Every structure is written in structure tokens, then in C-alpha cells.
Amino acid sequence: MTDLTDLTVAGLRDGFRAGDFTAREAAEAFNTAVAGAKALNAFIVETPEHALAAADAADAARAAGEAPKPLAGVPIGMKDLFATKGVQTTAASHILEGFTPTYESTVSQKLWDAGAGMLGKLNLDQFAMGSSNETSFFGNVISPWRRKDGGNAALTPGGSSGGSASAIAARLCPAATGTDTGGSIRQPAAFVGISGIKPTYGRCSRWGTVAFASSLDQAGPMARDVTDCAIMLEAMSGFDPKDATSLDLPVPAWEAGLSPDMTGKRIGIPKEYRVDGMPAEIEALWQQGIEWMRDAGAEIVEVSLPHTKYALPAYYIVAPAEASSNLARYDGVRFGQRELPEGANLQDMYAATRAAGFGDEVKRRILIGTYVLSAGFYDAYYTQAQKVRTLIAQDFEKAWAVCDLLLTPTAPSAAFALGEKQADPLAMYLNDVFTVPASLAGLPAMSVPGGLDGAGLPLGLQVIGRPLDEQGVLNAGLAIEQRAGFSARAEKWW
Amino acid sequence: MSEYRIHGATGDWEVVIGLEVHAQVTSKAKLFSGAATAFGAEPNTQVSLVDAAMPGMLPVPNRECIRQAVRTGMAIDAAINKWSRFDRKNYFYADLPQGYQISQLYHPLVGEGRIEIALDDKNPDAGTKAIGVERIHVEQDAGKLMHDQHPTRSYVDLNRSGVALMEIVSKPDMRSPAEAGAYVRKLRTILRYVGSCDGNMEEGSMRADVNVSVRKPGDAFGTRTETKNVNSVRFVMQTIEYEAQRQVDVLESGGTIVQETRLFDPDKGVTRSMRSKEDAHDYRYFPDPDLLPLELDDAFLEECRASLPELPDAKRARYEGELGLSPYNAAVLTAEGETARWFEALLDAAGSTVTAKAAANWVISDLFGALNRIGKDIEASPVTPAQGGELLRLIADGTISNTLGKQVFEIMLETGEGAEAIVEARGLKQTSDTGAIEAEIAKVLAANADKVADYRGGKDKLFGFFVGQTMKAMAGKANPGVVNDLLKKALDQ
Numbered sequence: 001m002t003d004l005t006d007l008t009v010a011g012l013r014d015g016f017r018a019g020d021f022t023a024r025e026a027a028e029a030f031n032t033a034v035a036g037a038k039a040l041n042a043f044i045v046e047t048p049e050h051a052l053a054a055a056d057a058a059d060a061a062r063a064a065g066e067a068p069k070p071l072a073g074v075p076i077g078m079k080d081l082f083a084t085k086g087v088q089t090t091a092a093s094h095i096l097e098g099f100t101p102t103y104e105s106t107v108s109q110k111l112w113d114a115g116a117g118m119l120g121k122l123n124l125d126q127f128a129m130g131s132s133n134e135t136s137f138f139g140n141v142i143s144p145w146r147r148k149d150g151g152n153a154a155l156t157p158g159g160s161s162g163g164s165a166s167a168i169a170a171r172l173c174p175a176a177t178g179t180d181t182g183g184s185i186r187q188p189a190a191f192v193g194i195s196g197i198k199p200t201y202g203r204c205s206r207w208g209t210v211a212f213a214s215s216l217d218q219a220g221p222m223a224r225d226v227t228d229c230a231i232m233l234e235a236m237s238g239f240d241p242k243d244a245t246s247l248d249l250p251v252p253a254w255e256a257g258l259s260p261d262m263t264g265k266r267i268g269i270p271k272e273y274r275v276d277g278m279p280a281e282i283e284a285l286w287q288q289g290i291e292w293m294r295d296a297g298a299e300i301v302e303v304s305l306p307h308t309k310y311a312l313p314a315y316y317i318v319a320p321a322e323a324s325s326n327l328a329r330y331d332g333v334r335f336g337q338r339e340l341p342e343g344a345n346l347q348d349m350y351a352a353t354r355a356a357g358f359g360d361e362v363k364r365r366i367l368i369g370t371y372v373l374s375a376g377f378y379d380a381y382y383t384q385a386q387k388v389r390t391l392i393a394q395d396f397e398k399a400w401a402v403c404d405l406l407l408t409p410t411a412p413s414a415a416f417a418l419g420e421k422q423a424d425p426l427a428m429y430l431n432d433v434f435t436v437p438a439s440l441a442g443l444p445a446m447s448v449p450g451g452l453d454g455a456g457l458p459l460g461l462q463v464i465g466r467p468l469d470e471q472g473v474l475n476a477g478l479a480i481e482q483r484a485g486f487s488a489r490a491e492k493w494w
Numbered sequence: 495m496s497e498y499r500i501h502g503a504t505g506d507w508e509v510v511i512g513l514e515v516h517a518q519v520t521s522k523a524k525l526f527s528g529a530a531t532a533f534g535a536e537p538n539t540q541v542s543l544v545d546a547a548m549p550g551m552l553p554v555p556n557r558e559c560i561r562q563a564v565r566t567g568m569a570i571d572a573a574i575n576k577w578s579r580f581d582r583k584n585y586f587y588a589d590l591p592q593g594y595q596i597s598q599l600y601h602p603l604v605g606e607g608r609i610e611i612a613l614d615d616k617n618p619d620a621g622t623k624a625i626g627v628e629r630i631h632v633e634q635d636a637g638k639l640m641h642d643q644h645p646t647r648s649y650v651d652l653n654r655s656g657v658a659l660m661e662i663v664s665k666p667d668m669r670s671p672a673e674a675g676a677y678v679r680k681l682r683t684i685l686r687y688v689g690s691c692d693g694n695m696e697e698g699s700m701r702a703d704v705n706v707s708v709r710k711p712g713d714a715f716g717t718r719t720e721t722k723n724v725n726s727v728r729f730v731m732q733t734i735e736y737e738a739q740r741q742v743d744v745l746e747s748g749g750t751i752v753q754e755t756r757l758f759d760p761d762k763g764v765t766r767s768m769r770s771k772e773d774a775h776d777y778r779y780f781p782d783p784d785l786l787p788l789e790l791d792d793a794f795l796e797e798c799r800a801s802l803p804e805l806p807d808a809k810r811a812r813y814e815g816e817l818g819l820s821p822y823n824a825a826v827l828t829a830e831g832e833t834a835r836w837f838e839a840l841l842d843a844a845g846s847t848v849t850a851k852a853a854a855n856w857v858i859s860d861l862f863g864a865l866n867r868i869g870k871d872i873e874a875s876p877v878t879p880a881q882g883g884e885l886l887r888l889i890a891d892g893t894i895s896n897t898l899g900k901q902v903f904e905i906m907l908e909t910g911e912g913a914e915a916i917v918e919a920r921g922l923k924q925t926s927d928t929g930a931i932e933a934e935i936a937k938v939l940a941a942n943a944d945k946v947a948d949y950r951g952g953k954d955k956l957f958g959f960f961v962g963q964t965m966k967a968m969a970g971k972a973n974p975g976v977v978n979d980l981l982k983k984a985l986d987q
Contacts, residue, residue: 206552
């Protein structure tokens with residue numbers, strides 16, 4: 001029998017339905033893989049019993065002749081930003097250590113309702129703030145990939161959904177949830193050679209997901225291929241009356257709608273994404289991607305998104321501004337950590353609790369956000385950034401007049417070594433340069449693996465689509481996937 | 495009304511007043527969560543995950559709260575903004591779980607409106623004055639800290655956390671404590687008519703931030719102070735009196751007024767500095783990214799308008815015009831929606847034989863007198879409008895006299911019985927039986943032959959004596975009109 005952990009979501013689902021194996025066998029295989037991969041530090045909490053319970057329910061339903069649920073037999077990983085009832089939920093921060101919600105996030109509940117089981121809560125950058133998974137209170141996540149240069153440098157899986165990326169690449173789970181505020185699904189997916197899609201803002205409910213930047217946060221799936229992303233996204237999406245920004249629209253049948261035929265599609269190539277200092281290998285992969293699109297029947301058009309260079313600065317004003325307010329609730333009064341020094345008054349308690357509870361990157365962003373919202377600076381920063389955001393959205397609007405989808409690299413580099421960029425926050429922020437514009441405009445965007453660089457590390461291509469055109473994005477991703485034939489995987493060392 | 499002036503050593507000073515009234519929206523649920531809003535519930539029993547700001551919780555606007563604020567705006571002739579937005583006001587406090595209050599700074603729901611106040615409630619001829627309303631916005635209330643539960647700790651009750659408030663901001667249009675008092679009372683009346691706030695100041699459903707400055711008449715506005723959370727009409731007026739005098743004293747002794755937040759001490763009747771502008775919070779307002787802009791469609795606005803009751807000013811004008819009531823009576827009967835509702839139910843029950851004037855007089859003198867005596871509100875009146883109507887009908891058709899009416903009313907109050915039943919059971923029915931009355935008149939005249947002679951000799955005033963004697967003989971049940979007629983006939987023959 002094949003190793004069940006090598007199966008995709010579709011493979012697990014279909015194999016379970018066909019009776020090739022039981023759901024319990026699949027859950028046990030992944031539980032074993034998770035238990036054996038501590039070196040990657042991908043999980044903050046392991047929940048083998050949850051995966052087994054869902055598997056047993058699926059097996060019992062099948063024995064009783066019931067119609068199988070969409071994800072019956074499929075165990076998945078849950079980014080530890082989603083509140084899970086009865087299971088510690090930390091956002092990888094000390095300030096929430098030990099916090100066990102009495103409620104289940106909408107997205108995770110939808111996945112459980114679809115029959116999925118949970119292998120555990122996945123590590124991430126603290127409060128999803130980071131691009132390398134080095135800001136977690138629970139330690140760095142290690143990528144399963146290593147450079148083929150003889151060195152053994154531990155590499156970043158990207159961030160903030162680094163635990164999700166690492167776990168999928170290492171076959172610890174077939175799919176996982178991610179969240180994407182400025183690229184937190186797409187960049188880690190690119191770094192570890194998997195697929196990930198951030199849907200249109202509002203497709204997935206934010207209810208029960210620890211907030212970073214409300215106007216940007218969007219959940220989405222990460223998985224080994226495009227089909228799995230479509231299956232997962234269908235289960236995660238849908239209107240939620242508990243989220244005022246949720247889209248009241250039916251969920252399309254994305255999996256059934258998958259087609260790699262790009263005939264009649266116009267693919268825009270934004271010239272502003274050719275940035276200085278971008279490695280030639282990434283430039284070459286982008287060119288390769290253009291050829292693949294052409295081969296799939298698409299027409300290639302050069303487009304201009306003139307305000308692209310302002311996206312990153314605008315993002316690093318808007319996101320910290322919202323974060324500084326969203327994180328005010330972690331005050332030690334009602335839940336989570338509380339530091340109460342001898343003789344402390346209320347203000348002292350706030351200061352001590354937040355000083356001890358938040359990591360450096362979180363503090364940095366709270367300070368930036370507080371600063372840009374302050375009286376006298378608000379117009380110069382926040383208002384200005386919102387104007388830039390509007391201009392960026394307008395750039396995309398204009399592009400859609402001449403093209404249907406955009407093709408770009410996902411990140412300006414391959415995965416870097418842990419510690420390499422930690423001392424320089426600005427260099428770290430530059431990682432998001434290609435992913436942030438779509439976040440600011442709320443557009444669906446996905447990363448699919450395109451190939452390996454000279455050091456043997458994965459590189460990703462990004463497809464950006466019109467609002468609500470997840471189908472177009474997935475289809476273009478599928479066209480790339482079929483032509484790239486990406487089958488490389490990290491050699492097991494853990 | 496004479497102009498209100500503070501007489502200082504350097505001359506007269508004018509007071510300039512603006513009020514920010516916080517009114518709790520009448521709604522079963524909070525502004526952004528489904529939690530209940532009952533007053534007086536056990537601490538922390540009216541709290542949802544959203545109100546406690548648990549991780550990942552999101553606000554969803556409550557349509558009914560928005561509707562009530564819109565209706566309130568319409569009731570003060572205000573512009574309703576079809577596009578408005580919620581902003582976050584950021585500050586840390588233990589009674590504020592989110593670390594911010596969701597309010598509306600930049601784009602409020604309701605724009606400019608106006609409220610007409612009577613310059614003297616006792617004298618309808620004194621005229622009215624329009625007080626401008628700058629805006630009404632909706633926002634969340636905070637929880638409450640309890641310092642009296644433990645010697646060294648404070649407790650937090652989040653029952654009020656997230657309750658919907660309307661902040662009704664006046665223009666600095668008031669010039670005396672009396673005007674400010676009239677404004678708060680009139681606003682309260684309107685809110686209660688509309689049903690958007692119960693106006694209960696004791697329970698904290700309505701409280702005011704009082705902005706006061708002073709200036710020499712004709713000068714530009716002076717620097718103002720803001721006294722927070724004043725919770726009765728009397729305290730609002732006291733705050734203004736104290737604060738205006740304090741400011742005049744400061745200015746006349748060469749000092750300057752500091753723009754600051756103050757607190758009113760109701761025990762001593764004074765205000766005290768809470769914090770100055772220098773250490774004021776920087777609230778870092780910005781649009782709440784959890785909420786989309788609030789967009790109202792025409793159908794919603796139409797429903798809001800159609801659901802408005804007749805408002806106090808319109809009602810008062812109708813009482814004067816259509817019903818022919820005196821301005822004073824019209825003002826008294828429309829001052830509270832409950833009173834007007836009771837009065838109108840009374841008119842319906844009484845029927846066409848009872849004039850509105852008679853009904854108004856009866857409510858204001860007899861009913862109010864009785865309610866005052868037994869310490870009950872009109873809503874809790876032991877006599878219903880239907881019962882009152884029955885009583886007035888009996889008086890109007892001559893079945894009982896006014897005097898008997900008062901007695902019957904007393905019995906109604908005590909026993910709860912209907913007027914007709916009382917009159918029937920106790921034989922109080924007034925008689926117009928001319929035969930019986932004539933027989934008694936004959937006896938009275940025979941027994942008082944000397945007075946009859948005096949009367950006929952020109953002592954007209956004795957007529958009242960004969961009426962009294964006859965009524966006494968009839969045990970009060972004779973129709974006074976008939977007695978008059980028959981006596982006149984008997985004496986003048």
C-alpha cells in the first residue's frame with residue numbers, strides 16, 4: 001500500500017470513498033508523521049484525538065451507508081490563529097498562552113462540518129506579523145527544504161503561515177488553513193513548493209480568527225496542488241452573518257469548474273513588478289510562466305500598475321494602524337496572560353502584561369500603528385495611505401479593462417536562512433512587495449510552484465484575478481501546475 | 495423672560511451653554527451584539543463574547559438601534575445621512591474590553607436639526623426658542639467598575655458594555671440654566687414620544703456632558719469647560735450656575751479659563767477638575783475596519799418616517815387649534831407622551847357629548863390631583879381612560895352634577911368600580927323630576943315665608959339660600975339647572 005501521507009486531499013477523499021483505506025488509517029498515518037517531525041516545530045499543539053474522532057465518525061457514517069461529507073477521511077492542520085473550541089489558541093503569542101476558547105471560528109467549524117479532522121494547531125508568526133516565522137513565541141518553524149550547497153543552514157518556511165507551509169511540504173498534513181494579510185499564504189507557499197490561495201476579501205468569514213489587520217485579513221487554504229486548494233476553499237468559504245464584511249454570495253463549485261484551458265484569456269504582465277535586484281532565476285521563471293500561459297492558449301499583454309511602488313509603504317501604515325487597535329484587547333483583564341507586579345495599579349498592569357506578553361515585532365507594529373494614528377500625524381500617514389490604497393485598487397481596475405488575470409512572481413527571492421534578515425525589519429518587509437498590492441485591493445490571488453532555483457529551492461508564481469474570480473485564478477494556477485510538472489520534494493532529514 | 499446675566503465686578507457676563515446628551519437607545523439587544531440590555535440584572539449576565547472582546551469576535555450593527563436613531567433625527571427635523579460610518583475611539587480602561595469604543599466621529603448618522611423650547615413653561619405667552627442640534631451619532635456604552643466589592647480590588651461589570659447610545663450634540667445656543675433645563679426636558683419628551691429612549695435619568699438612560707463658557711455680551715466665545723456625566727435636569731442647571739460663576743470669578747481675578755474636563759459633585763453642588771487638555775487622551779480615531787459604511791435606502795427611511803407618532807409640538811398645536819384648549823392646558827397635556835395618550839383615550843371613551851375642554855380640565859385638576867395624592871404616574875392610574883370617559887359622560891348629560899362627579903370619582907379611585915355602577919348602587923342619580931322638586935320647593939318657601947318676603951322686596955341675594963335649601967332637601971340629587979328654573983318661577987309669580 002502507498003504511504004497515505006503522500007496522498008493529496010483529493011486522493012485521500014477519493015480513496016476513502018472507494019474503500020481503499022479507512023479514515024482512521026489515514027488519520028493515524030498523519031498523526032504518526034506529525035509526532036515524528038518535532039524538529040520542524042510546525043505545530044504548537046498536536047491534536048491526534050481530534051483527527052481520530054473525525055476519522056471514526058467518517059468511518060461509522062460510511063459503514064452506515066450515509067453519503068460521505070466533502071472532506072470525510074481528510075485530516076488537516078489548523079493555523080493557530082483560528083479559535084478552536086476547547087483547544088488552546090495562541091496566535092503564537094505568550095500573551096494568549098493557555099487561552100482555550102469556548103467557541104469555534106466559522107472557518108474551522110465549516111471544515112469540521114465538512115468532515116475534516118484536526119491534526120493540530122500550526123505555528124505561525126506572532127499575531128501573523130512576520131514573513132519568516134521567526135516571531136513566534138513558540139520558536140521558529142524550520143522549513144523541510146535545504147540548500148543543495150552542502151551547508152545545513154536551517155531555512156525559513158516563510159510567514160506568517162510558516163507552520164502550515166512546513167507541515168504540508170513535509171507531508172505532515174495534506175492541507176492546512178492559512179491567513180493572508182499581506183502575503184502570509186502566498187509567500188510561504190512559494191518558499192516550500194506548495195499551492196495556496198487567498199480568496200477575495202469577504203469570501204471567508206473572519207469570525208473567530210484572531211485579528212491582525214481587519215481590512216486585509218483573509219483566510220484561505222494551503223495544499224500540495226491547485227485541485228486541493230479548490231476543494232478546501234469550497235469548504236471554508238461562505239456568507240457569515242456574524243462578520244459584517246462577509247460577502248453574501250453563494251459559494252461556487254470551484255473544483256468542478258477547474259479547467260487548464262486558457263483560450264480566450266488575456267494574461268497581464270505588470271511591468272512595475274520587475275524590481276531592482278531581483279534574482280535572474282526569478283526573472284527567468286516568470287518568463288517561463290508567460291510561455292506556459294501562452295501554451296495554454298492565453299494571450300499575453302503588458303500592463304502598467306503605476307502605483308505599485310507605494311503599495312508596501314501604504315501597507316506598512318494601514319496594517320500596523322489596525323493592528324495597534326485590534327491588539328488593545330490583550331490587556332490582562334479578562335483572558336490570557338496577566339502580569340501584576342507588587343503594588344501595581346491598572347496602568348502598571350497593562351504595561352507589565354503587554355511588555356511581557358508581546359514579542360518585539362508585535363510591539364514594533366503596535367508602536368508604528370499608534371504613531372501613524374496620533375493627532376497631528378493621522379492625515380500625513382493614515383489618510384495618505386488610504387488614498388494610496390484607493391489608487392492601487394484603481395490601477396487594478398484599469399488593468400482589468402485589458403486583461404483577465406495578472407501573472408507575477410510570488411516573492412522577490414527564494415527561502416532565506418533563519419536569522420538572515422531578522423536584524424533588518426525593512427529587508428524583511430520587502431519580501432511582501434509582490435503580494436501586498438492584491439491584499440490592499442482585496443483581490444483573489446494564489447501562488448503555485450514553478451520550479452527550483454540553482455540552490456534547489458522552490459520558487460512560486462502568483463496569479464491575481466478580478467474580485468470574485470477565484471475560478472479564473474485557480475484555472476490559471478492549474479495550467480501552470482500541469483506545465484511546470486513540479487514534483488520536487490524536500491529530502492527527509494528530520 | 496429676562497436675560498440671564500452674571501453680575502460681576504467688571505460688569506455683566508453672558509453664559510454660553512452647549513449640551514452633549516447621551517441617550518440609551520431602547521432596544522432589546524446591544525449595538526453590535528445580540529446580548530440583552532435589561533437594567534438591574536446581576537453583574538456580567540448580559541454579556542456576549544463580542545461585548546467581552548474575546549479574540550476574533552466581530553461587531554455586527556443592530557438594525558433596530560440604527561432605526562431608532564434615525565427616527566429620533568427625523569423627530570428633530572434633522573438631516574439623515576444616508577451614508578455614515580463607524581470610527582474607533584482608542585483608549586485603555588478596564589471597563590472598555592475592546593480597548594476602543596465604536597463611535598462615529600467623522601461621518602455621523604444624523605446631521606443638523608433643531609429643538610424648540612418654551613422660554614417659560616408656566617407662561618405659554620413667553621415664546622419659544624430654537625436650539626440647534628449639531629449632530630446625532632450612535633456609539634457603544636462602556637461597562638462599569640465596582641470599587642466597593644473588595645478592600646483592595648476593583649471588579650468590572652460588563653452588562654452595559656456595548657449598549658447602544660445616541661449622542662445628541664447641541665450647538666452652543668443656550669444662554670441660561672433655565673434654557674438648558676428646558677432643552678433637556680424637551681429632548682426627553684421627544685425621545686419618549688418617539689420611543690427611542692426611555693429618558694430615565696436615574697437609571698442612567700440619559701446623561702449630559704455640559705459645556706459652559708462665559709463672555710461679555712457681544713464678545714467672541716470664551717474658553718469652555720466640559721462637565722461630564724451629569725444625570726438630572728436639576729444637576730445640569732446647578733452645574734451651569736456653579737461653573738459660570740466660577741469662571742467669572744477666575745476671569746475677574748485676572749486668571750484664565752483652562753479648557754478641561756470637570757466632574758459635578760451633586761452633594762456639594764460644585765464642579766471639580768478631572769483632567770486638562772494637556773493630559774487629554776489622544777483617541778487615535780480611525781474608521782472601524784470591521785464594519786462597512788452604513789448605507790440607508792429609501793425604503794428604510796420611509797418606514798422610519800411612517801412609524802413616527804404625532805410629535806409634541808404638532809400635538810400641542812392641534813390641541814389648541816382643533817380641540818380649542820388653552821395654551822397652558824395643551825402644553826400640560828402634551829408634555830408627556832403618556833399623558834397625551836391617556837387624554838386621547840379618554841376623549842374616545844367619553845364620546846361626543848363631552849367637550850375636549852371639560853375633559854382637559856378634569857384631567858388636569860381632578861385626575862392629576864388624585865394621582866399626585868396617591869403618588870402614582872398616569873400610566874399606573876387606578877382609573878382607566880374608559881372609566882374616566884364614563885364619568886365625564888354622566889356629568890355631561892346631567893345624570894350627576896359636577897359636585898357629585900367629584901364624589902363618584904373618589905369612590906372610583908377607592909373601589910375601582912365604574913361610575914355608572916356607583917351612581918346606580920348608591921342612588922346618586924340626579925333627578926330632573928319637576929314634580930318632586932316642586933313639592934320640596936313649596937315646603938322650603940312655606941317654612942321661610944319671611945325670607946320669601948325679603949326676596950320679593952328686592953333682596954336678590956337670597957336666591958342662593960333657596961337653592962341651597964332645596965338641594966339639601968333633595969339630598970343633593972336634584973339637577974341644579976332644573977332647581978334654578980323652578981325656584982325662579984315659584985318666587986317670581
